[in-house]
Amino acid sequence: MFVNRPLTTRAVVFIGLLGALSFLLMSFEFPLPFAPAYMKFEISDMPALFGGFFLGPIAGALAAFVKILLKLVIIGTNSALVGEVMNLFCSIAYVVPSTIFYHLHHSKKGALYALVSGSLIASIFAVVTNYYFAIPMYVKLYGIPLETILKMGRAVNPFVDSLIDYLLFTVLPFNLIKYGIVSFLTYLVYKKASVALTEIVNRLDR
Secondary structure (H helix, E strand, C coil): CCCCCCCCHHHHHHHHHHHHHHHHHCCCCEECCCCCCCCEECCCHHHHHHHHHHHCHHHHHHHHHHHHHHHHHHCCCCCCCHHHHHHHHHHHHHHHHHHHHHHHCCCHHHHHHHHHHHHHHHHHHHHHHHHHHHHHHHHHHHCCCHHHHHHHHHHHCCCCCCHHHHHHHHHHHHHHHHHHHHHHHHHHHHHHHHHHHHHHHHHCCC
């Protein structure tokens, strides 16, 4: 079991590489038909999730942090850091619970339950943080009326009439699809990648 494996120098390097891979995957993003264009689908949480599976939840969270740090240093922010903070918090809300559950139930079935649980937790977390943090911050920092945000959602999703509608019919399904696909891909490649990654992890302490 690799939960909370000591972060040796080699382990830190490995986490950094996972974070860099996550950053690269952020470049392959696109909107979904029912969500506003500024909500981008991408699978950058996969490397952080693998880091969590093999090195523990702290490693997974650190890989997610490296991803955002690289994004800020190389590209910068166009959302006054709100988008980056949301991305980081949602990544942690997905990777950490999935990792903890997986290490408590270290099996193929346990991995499936862990990924489903992590997807649900992160999706609900995204709804709550959009309601209490992201949307109010966008309204405050950019002076964008809430109705303008709702109109953007309504333009691609006719079910959006209020903030609650926006959260339930745009934010929630977007994140369920996002984390569901990331979980599905992880589940598919996990066994094939686990042998190679286990060998890498076993060398970290040598």
